[in-house]
Amino acid sequence: MPDFQTTLAGSLPKPFWLAETDKLWPAWKSSGAELQKAKRDATLLWLKEQEDAGLDIVTDGEQSRQHFVHGFLEFVEGIDFEHKVKMGIRDNRYEAMVPVVVGPIRLKGRVHEAEAKLARAHTKKKLKITMPGPMTIVDTIADRHYGDRAKLAMAFAELLNQEARALEKDGVDVIQFDEPAFNVYMDDVNRWGIRALERAARGLKCTTCVHICYGYGIQANLDWKQTLGEEWRQYEKIFPALARSRIKQVSLECIHSHVPPELMKLLKGKDVLVGVIDVASDKVETPQEVAATIRTALKYVPRKHLIACTNCGMAPMQREIAVAKLQALAAGAALARKRGR
Numbered sequence: 476m477p478d479f480q481t482t483l484a485g486s487l488p489k490p491f492w493l494a495e496t497d498k499l500w501p502a503w504k505s506s507g508a509e510l511q512k513a514k515r516d517a518t519l520l521w522l523k524e525q526e527d528a529g530l531d532i533v534t535d536g537e538q539s540r541q542h543f544v545h546g547f548l549e550f551v552e553g554i555d556f557e558h559k560v561k562m563g564i565r566d567n568r569y570e571a572m573v574p575v576v577v578g579p580i581r582l583k584g585r586v587h588e589a590e591a592k593l594a595r596a597h598t599k600k601k602l603k604i605t606m607p608g609p610m611t612i613v614d615t616i617a618d619r620h621y622g623d624r625a626k627l628a629m630a631f632a633e634l635l636n637q638e639a640r641a642l643e644k645d646g647v648d649v650i651q652f653d654e655p656a657f658n659v660y661m662d663d664v665n666r667w668g669i670r671a672l673e674r675a676a677r678g679l680k681c682t683t684c685v686h687i688c689y690g691y692g693i694q695a696n697l698d699w700k701q702t703l704g705e706e707w708r709q710y711e712k713i714f715p716a717l718a719r720s721r722i723k724q725v726s727l728e729c730i731h732s733h734v735p736p737e738l739m740k741l742l743k744g745k746d747v748l749v750g751v752i753d754v755a756s757d758k759v760e761t762p763q764e765v766a767a768t769i770r771t772a773l774k775y776v777p778r779k780h781l782i783a784c785t786n787c788g789m790a791p792m793q794r795e796i797a798v799a800k801l802q803a804l805a806a807g808a809a810l811a812r813k814r815g816r
């Protein structure tokens with residue numbers, strides 16, 4: 476394997492014929508069998524774009540789900556979607572209409588089987604499938620049954636584990652849990668967040684990953700980032716415990732963020748997915764910029780543990796820009812490899 480493998484956080488924009496564009500919660504353009512076919516076509520399209528860009532670890536682009544959390548919740552019994560309630564999420568950073576847990580939760584069946592099997596049949600590259608992490612799910616849903624966030628997180632972790640084991644059998648190489656809530660509730664991460672994450676990953680032999688970011692480039696996140704000061708040190712409180720966990724990879728923000736890069740040193744022994752592509756800006760990085768970010772990270776992350784990635788998902792971006800950014804990512808990693816010899 477060459478140094479500096481490349482991958483993306485997970486999501487990619489949906490084509491206009493699949494769903495509304497430039498939106499985080501896009502409405503589907505069709506339904507029933509027609510929608511299933513459209514999802515399939517969009518997944519294949521993005522596999523091809525990722526391969527052509529030259530990425531090493533590809534995803535389904537999350538083309539089959541409307542939103543990264545609710546795409547999972549739709550497959551869970553014990554949740555009332557009919558009577559959503561307004562709730563402040565991510566420590567009241569935004570208000571959202573969220574479904575309510577009203578009874579014991581159970582999976583209705585497989586969640587990501589169709590897209591995982593489809594992607595596996597059509598690419599020889601390493602395949603990654605993403606799911607929301609237990610703490611982030613708990614932070615995106617109201618609860619009238621379990622009465623305790625840690626207990627609810629453990630219950631969701633069991634369901635995530637069930638689907639993750641099935642995905643592993645489908646031939647998925649990397650299972651990533653998205654935990655943007657991890658840099659909001661740092662004390663809870665150490666109390667029960669990592670325990671719940673490890674429960675979700677229990678028994679997996681494939682590569683496991685956790686993605687912890689400062690969110691998509693939407694206004695509420697940009698406003699929140701303004702309040703975080705000159706240096707964003709949230710990672711400092713959670714990386715030591717993550718380094719001791721059984722999760723193999725950690726995906727973090729780097730380029731254009733205020734995260735002090737030396738915090739990456741705290742992830743000793745882990746593969747570090749360094750964000751070298753800014754998803755909050757439409758300006759496409761040059762390969763030189765990508766290579767420069769890789770060089771900065773190399774001061775703190777051993778070469779064999781450094782994987783170049785995007786800061787976060789690209790779902791709300793314009794399609795052409797997302798493609799150009801994937802190309803810049805791969806070209807920048809290639810440049811860094813060449814210079815490193």
Ligand code: ZN
Binds near residue numbers: 788
């Ligand atoms: Zn993210």
